Amino acid sequence: MIHWQAHSVFFFVALGGYAISGLVYLLSQRQVPSRSGEWILALALAANTAQIVSAWIRLGQPPFQTLYQSLVFFAWAVAGVYFSARLLVALRRGGGAAAVCAFGALVFALVKADPNAGMLPPALRSPWFVPHVLAYFIGYGALFFSFTLGLTFLASPGMRRRAGAGELLSLMDKTIRFGFLLISIGLAIGLLWAETAWAAYWSWDPKENWALVTWLVYLAYLHLRNRPRWQGRSAAWLAVAGFLAVLFTYLGVNYLPTIAGALHAYQ
Amino acid sequence: MSDSRKPFNALKLVLLEFLVLWGVETLHRVVAGPLWVLTALIACAAGIYAARGLGFRLGDLLTPEYGAALFVFLSLWIAAGTLVVQGREPAFYLSRYGVWARPMLALSLDHVFFAGWFRGLLALLGVSLVGVSFRRPSWPFRMIHLGVALVLMGGLISDLGGVRGYMKLKPNRQQDMLILQRQGRMGAGHLRLPFSLTLKEFRVERYPARPQLRLFQRRGERFVRVSSVDPRRVRRLNMGECALEVLEVDQRISRDGGRGLTATLRLICPGASDAKTFRLAADSRPVLLPGGSYALELRTLSPPREYASRLAFQQNEAVREAWVRVNHPVRFQRYRFFQSGYGGGNDPFSGITVKRDPGFPVVAAGLILFLAGLLAGLLRRRS
Numbered sequence: 001m002i003h004w005q006a007h008s009v010f011f012f013v014a015l016g017g018y019a020i021s022g023l024v025y026l027l028s029q030r031q032v033p034s035r036s037g038e039w040i041l042a043l044a045l046a047a048n049t050a051q052i053v054s055a056w057i058r059l060g061q062p063p064f065q066t067l068y069q070s071l072v073f074f075a076w077a078v079a080g081v082y083f084s085a086r087l088l089v090a091l092r093r094g095g096g097a098a099a100v101c102a103f104g105a106l107v108f109a110l111v112k113a114d115p116n117a118g119m120l121p122p123a124l125r126s127p128w129f130v131p132h133v134l135a136y137f138i139g140y141g142a143l144f145f146s147f148t149l150g151l152t153f154l155a156s157p158g159m160r161r162r163a164g165a166g167e168l169l170s171l172m173d174k175t176i177r178f179g180f181l182l183i184s185i186g187l188a189i190g191l192l193w194a195e196t197a198w199a200a201y202w203s204w205d206p207k208e209n210w211a212l213v214t215w216l217v218y219l220a221y222l223h224l225r226n227r228p229r230w231q232g233r234s235a236a237w238l239a240v241a242g243f244l245a246v247l248f249t250y251l252g253v254n255y256l257p258t259i260a261g262a263l264h265a266y267q
Numbered sequence: 268m269s270d271s272r273k274p275f276n277a278l279k280l281v282l283l284e285f286l287v288l289w290g291v292e293t294l295h296r297v298v299a300g301p302l303w304v305l306t307a308l309i310a311c312a313a314g315i316y317a318a319r320g321l322g323f324r325l326g327d328l329l330t331p332e333y334g335a336a337l338f339v340f341l342s343l344w345i346a347a348g349t350l351v352v353q354g355r356e357p358a359f360y361l362s363r364y365g366v367w368a369r370p371m372l373a374l375s376l377d378h379v380f381f382a383g384w385f386r387g388l389l390a391l392l393g394v395s396l397v398g399v400s401f402r403r404p405s406w407p408f409r410m411i412h413l414g415v416a417l418v419l420m421g422g423l424i425s426d427l428g429g430v431r432g433y434m435k436l437k438p439n440r441q442q443d444m445l446i447l448q449r450q451g452r453m454g455a456g457h458l459r460l461p462f463s464l465t466l467k468e469f470r471v472e473r474y475p476a477r478p479q480l481r482l483f484q485r486r487g488e489r490f491v492r493v494s495s496v497d498p499r500r501v502r503r504l505n506m507g508e509c510a511l512e513v514l515e516v517d518q519r520i521s522r523d524g525g526r527g528l529t530a531t532l533r534l535i536c537p538g539a540s541d542a543k544t545f546r547l548a549a550d551s552r553p554v555l556l557p558g559g560s561y562a563l564e565l566r567t568l569s570p571p572r573e574y575a576s577r578l579a580f581q582q583n584e585a586v587r588e589a590w591v592r593v594n595h596p597v598r599f600q601r602y603r604f605f606q607s608g609y610g611g612g613n614d615p616f617s618g619i620t621v622k623r624d625p626g627f628p629v630v631a632a633g634l635i636l637f638l639a640g641l642l643a644g645l646l647r648r649r650s
Contacts, residue, residue, distance in 0.1 A: 119474045119477075119570050121570065121571075122571060122572065122574060122592075122593035122594070123593055123594065125572070125593070125594065126594045181641050181642075181645065184637070184638065184641060185638060188637070188638055191630070191634060192631065192634070195627060196594050196595075196596060197594050198605070198607075198620075199431065199603070199605040199607065199620040200431070200622075201627060201630055202422070204348070204380040204451065209345045209348060209349050210349060212342075212345055213345050213346055216338040216339070216341060216342045217338070217339075217342060219335075220335040220338040220339050223331040223332070223334045223338070224274065224332070224335050226331075227273070227274075227331060227332065230274070245342075253349070256349055257351075257352060258349050258350070258351070258352050
């Protein structure tokens, strides 16, 4: 059930901005970044940022508690990582994918009630909370790009023979290494925090287990990426598999039969 | 052997290791006492012989392909462990999975993470990590691999030398008995602590109460919650063809449970001659709406923000007092005390988890080494 009144104006500006930006990117059909699509995406990111900051101020706590709040932050992370990558590694593609992904996350958030949750349980009231979430979601944002780059490589017939294939795979590799570093930091912070909050740095909880599965899949990629014959399609497949594991860790775990009574579960 | 096939050969090696470790564990269930050691040794020797026969050498444990194969194999088992409820009695699996239950139990799918073969594979990973770290003269590489090996070693030390348990402390009662928790199961015996604990004081700080309107929809025989909203912010709820409007919320909410909270609502349905206005009181039974498809409930939410116990630790004549809060454990001697829960009503208690874990410092050191290695590798690449 959608409660339109529960969402702030920033939410709708971001939602509309991501939708229009995605459309502009798709319609422009060019290899170079669409300038108007980019500006609209930047505007949507600004609105998304304003929404997170205003929620933080209004609730008096980081707005990362519920699935709704995390989806809003995930949209921000994907768009934010895109612009960071544009500046740092001259990413020339992925704007459309970022806009579509952020739009999808906000549409999913729209159907999730309780955007105004503001009562952190005692275990989440910890200095580890914000760095843990930041590391994971920015990591997820980076890994989303490795996924789209992997898909682009796999979906383009004859890509291996094209001049841009090497650049595409190199970019995919960079985003995976950056994302892996961040999810490793998130995992390490999670371990240290769990030891303080629950007296157990590892509880074999479904969410923890899937975070470990994700980490292991990317670890397998990092071990094979320099091996002969594992640098093209196989590497792209692993990048795709890795992000599917990310998605399952983030959203799919909530539907597991073992989630009842688990330590990590979104409200 | 072509290079492209190497990972699949490594997977074969991992599969062989799994079979040997699983065989040894199964023998442990069947054969008792010293005879098991002998049979286990024979099984290991047979495994090594088979590995050599398939062309594997000790150095194969140190290849990236072996690492990748082990990661994928472990991932599959970890994923399987999240699909099957863990740690129940065999009867539970027999009733739930029917003919599949026996093979599942034989493969330890009821306790994947505590199965001997799973731990054996983790131990092999540790050995591989240590061996690999001395193969390359690169410090970041060594730090990363030794870091993960330390984490695994810390886990082993926690498992073998650690104690974890729970105490239900009643006010002003001296207690020293710990209910032990092993392999994720509570009640695995008792341990008398070398000192006693007394709960001197317990405090709960709550969030200011806020109203919550919950809408339930009939699905067959039962009602399922379809919406929970704050009626002060969401003023309209759609229910099929009808809609519910929040006209007024009496916000005179007391901090101790919200008594007196009421909401005035209006139900609007197309075709009905007039809208039905009614008042809903908080924390009473759900109200069935006309038509019988929806039910409505008003609640006050005031969950705990923080809770803490003032504990007195006593050994002989010496007494030390300390506050234990969530996320702020207290150390006394070699034990650490964590605030884990509480109970109210007629049986008030403070739930304290007690832990002695010589492995955790090793795990923490391993994590720091691993992250430092990752960052060092990143910086070296940039330079």
